[in-house]
Amino acid sequence: MPATNARSTLHLPQGDWSTVLDCLCDHFPTIDRATWRDRFARGRVLGVDGQPLAVTHAYQVGLRIHYFREVPNEQPIPFNERVLYLDEHLLVADKPHFLPVMPAGSYVNETLLARLSKRLGNPDLVPIHRIDRLTAGLVLFSTNPASRGAYQALFRERRIDKHYEAICPALPELTFPRVERLHMVDGEPFFLMRKGDGVPNSETRIEVLERRGELWRYALYPVTGRKHQLRLQMATLGAGICNDPFYPELIERARRDRDDYARPLKLLARGLAFDDPLSGAPRQFESQLSLDW
Structure with missing residues (x-):
């Protein structure tokens, strides 16, 4: 099960992409397109207002988005803060x-x-x-x-x-x-x-x-x-x-x-x-x- 509680923020860079999805796929080449589409579907890519973005949301330079980093099978650290x-x-x-x-x-x-x-x-x-x-x-x-x-x-x-x-x-x-x-x-x-x-x-x-x-x-x-x-x-x-x-x-x-x-x-x-x-x-x-x- 992926871990999904750590929210990161990104201001979309200059480019000629059609959608936010296209931008993210190029910006994070180690994460495949299917993974990003799944995150959009699960509401793990948000706009500045905190609401989930559609997979078709138009790209805009400087647009601030939030996304959730996911690490499969993250190992627990057995010490408490x-x-x-x-x-x-x-x-x-x-x-x-x-x-x-x-x-x-x-x-x-x-x-x-x-x-x-x-x-x-x-x-x-x-x-x-x-x-x-x-x-x-x-x-x-x-x-x-x-x-x-x-x-x-x-x-x-x-x-x-x-x-x-x-x-x-x-x-x-x-x-x-x-x-x-x-x-x-x-x-x-x-x-x-x-x-x-x-x-x-x-x-x-x-x-x-x-x-x-x-x-x-x-x-x-x-x-x-x-x-x-x-x-x-x-x-x-x-x-x-x-x-x-x-x-x-x-x-x-x-x-x-x-x-x-x-x-x-x-x-x-x-x-x-x-x-x-x-x-x-x-x-x-x-x-x-x-x-x-």
Whole structure:
């Protein structure tokens, strides 16, 4: 049975198609015409008003439509999220390891956004930031389009303090606390990052919270928010985060593509703190999850 709860939006591109169906078939060449016709028949392609479009609906450049991504036989992720806070503007959730924040690839219903949207009955729910699928911890959502921009600006303007914890190999030869700066560039394969030459474009303050022999628990305070920043920076120091399948060395694809639920990445988005852009009141949230040694 296809999964159909994740709604995506598309503004139709410039072209010479006769119908919306023709446009979608060309725009998504991996989805055959019969599949798109079936989605139209089941009311899974909607207009801007939320009403199903007919399979004969005329193409119009810039027309905004909504469609539902479908993944056959989507595998359930056996870990539950927890809502820590909810009001008319914000939702704060604790995301478990292995659960994506947003639909992507083979994940549609088994995402934090889809689960929370269904639970709350709120199609306007939008994550204000993201953390990696393999990372656990706090994710902040906007529940109200009217105030969304004010909260998104917190991250864009770096007016929010983020605090992570990680369990990694000990680094007794280094002095802590320390500030780690790195010039990060796209790596190979495409989903990796690597250290490059040039002016640093990422910055993290690192402290040691606890020492247990060959493993230490670190506090990580990122100033910037680049993809895989914490994972690459710790690996570059010689202390790749425990159970990381990407850094410092990418494991073989057969193991990388199969989640090992007994070996979660030892990285947790522990805390978020900011002054509320609407009320000015200080807000602070702490994850209720913990990293197991």
